[in-house]
Amino acid sequence: MAALASGSTSGRFSDKASSSDGAGSSAVAAEGGYEAEEGVLDLDSPWVAATEAESRLEAAGTAAGVGLSLLAGEELEEYEIRDNQQRQEDELTALEAIYGDDLIVFENKGGLRSFQIYIHYHLPDGIEVCAKLSAPNASPRDVGWCDYKHDDGPDEFSYTCNFEYLPPLILTCLLPRSYPSKDPPSFTVTAKWMDGPYVSQLCQMLDTIWAGLPGQEVVYQWVEWLHNSSMSYLWIDGNMTLGPDIVNHNADHRAISRTNSLESVIPLMLSYSSKKRYQAFLEAIHMCMICLNQTKGSNFIRLPCQHLFCVKCMETLCRLHVKEGSVFQLICPDSKCKDSIPPYVLKRLLTEAEYERWDRLLLQKTLDSMSNVVYCPNCVIGCMEDEDNNAQCPKCSFVFCSFCKGPCHPGKKCLTPEEQIQLRKAG
Numbered sequence: 001m002a003a004l005a006s007g008s009t010s011g012r013f014s015d016k017a018s019s020s021d022g023a024g025s026s027a028v029a030a031e032g033g034y035e036a037e038e039g040v041l042d043l044d045s046p047w048v049a050a051t052e053a054e055s056r057l058e059a060a061g062t063a064a065g066v067g068l069s070l071l072a073g074e075e076l077e078e079y080e081i082r083d084n085q086q087r088q089e090d091e092l093t094a095l096e097a098i099y100g101d102d103l104i105v106f107e108n109k110g111g112l113r114s115f116q117i118y119i120h121y122h123l124p125d126g127i128e129v130c131a132k133l134s135a136p137n138a139s140p141r142d143v144g145w146c147d148y149k150h151d152d153g154p155d156e157f158s159y160t161c162n163f164e165y166l167p168p169l170i171l172t173c174l175l176p177r178s179y180p181s182k183d184p185p186s187f188t189v190t191a192k193w194m195d196g197p198y199v200s201q202l203c204q205m206l207d208t209i210w211a212g213l214p215g216q217e218v219v220y221q222w223v224e225w226l227h228n229s230s231m232s233y234l235w236i237d238g239n240m241t242l243g244p245d246i247v248n249h250n251a252d253h254r255a256i257s258r259t260n261s262l263e264s265v266i267p268l269m270l271s272y273s274s275k276k277r278y279q280a281f282l283e284a285i286h287m288c289m290i291c292l293n294q295t296k297g298s299n300f301i302r303l304p305c306q307h308l309f310c311v312k313c314m315e316t317l318c319r320l321h322v323k324e325g326s327v328f329q330l331i332c333p334d335s336k337c338k339d340s341i342p343p344y345v346l347k348r349l350l351t352e353a354e355y356e357r358w359d360r361l362l363l364q365k366t367l368d369s370m371s372n373v374v375y376c377p378n379c380v381i382g383c384m385e386d387e388d389n390n391a392q393c394p395k396c397s398f399v400f401c402s403f404c405k406g407p408c409h410p411g412k413k414c415l416t417p418e419e420q421i422q423l424r425k426a427g
Contacts (some may be wrong), residue, residue: 128239165276199255
């Protein structure tokens with residue numbers, strides 16, 4: 001059921017563009033971790049303009065409080081107002097059942113119902129968005145998120161990005177007393193990543209849908225069109241072009257569109273798509289190819305090679321190899337893959353003592369496998385052997401022969417063990 005807000009805005013709604021959107025934090029699963037990152041479930045908040053939507057509906061709400069039809073000289077009968085109220089209540093109940101948490105119902109203001117519906121876009125095949133920039137300082141070194149192309153103008157650049165998830169589009173509605181018998185809902189369409197002309201076209205299309213359904217409940221048809229048809233309505237040849245950043249003074253007042261530069265918006269969009277993909281991974285059911293159990297992605301590790309295994313199996317496997325000292329066998333369990341399990345994954349799977357043992361064993365075995373590493377006979381510290389088969393201990397500074405482990409003896413043969421014993425006795 002829909003969440004009920006105590007006022008016209010709720011904790012989910014924030015007008016702040018996310019200055020800490022987490023662009024630097026990628027999905028834990030993609031990095032091999034399995035703990036949900038803070039803020040992943042509140043991805044929509046940077047794209048909501050609740051205060052702006054509310055202010056734009058205030059004027060409509062004032063008129064709606066009297067009844068829009070009254071302004072046109074048509075007085076509503078009492079029975080007609082009651083019938084509209086019942087139809088609005090029934091429609092809102094149906095919308096709650098259909099859209100669940102994507103519907104946010106606000107407290108009535110002046111007896112008028114208002115709510116917001118989030119329309120999410122998941123595009124499994126991806127969609128290309130071309131960002132056109134005209135700023136003189138826009139250059140590839142400034143923007144590193146997409147494929148770069150220099151356009152015809154001296155200060156024109158474009159970047160093409162592929163998205164699996166697009167930020168939400170938000171439909172905010174206020175229902176006048178004359179809806180649905182005579183007037184449509186007052187509404188705003190918020191798409192903080194989209195250019196103004198695009199959002200205005202969506203508003204105009206909602207007007208067209210209402211014109212074809214006069215006197216009927218229309219919100220469901222609006223939402224379904226926005227979800228299923230709005231992108232194909234705006235896209236040309238399967239892609240959308242944003243920019244350049246030109247102020248549009250003739251935009252529909254119901255259209256709340258992008259106000260920040262593309263240089264700041266596109267990275268936020270890419271971060272949003274990445275986090276939504278991770279969120280979908282957490283919620284989906286996967287099969288572990290070790291134990292063959294099926295469970296949610298939140299219980300899985302995704303290695304850099306993209307192979308998935310449940311946390312329990314990976315913990316058991318890694319701890320076993322560390323216990324037995326076979327640290328070079330800490331590789332992806334997939335039979336066709338030999339990629340090593342990276343340290344940051346091991347740190348999450350092992351205890352602190354186990355991780356320290358792994359680190360120590362790895363260093364020791366790596367040094368043992370190096371032909372030019374010898375050990376100081378005094379400190380047992382690894383030293384690099386030079387071309388004359390001599391080495392100097394970095395700890396005690398003892399310079400010794402790597403063959404006999406005795407003091408360095410340039411131009412002389414190594415002493416035999418018996419000769420070394422006799423030399424020590426004589427000393």
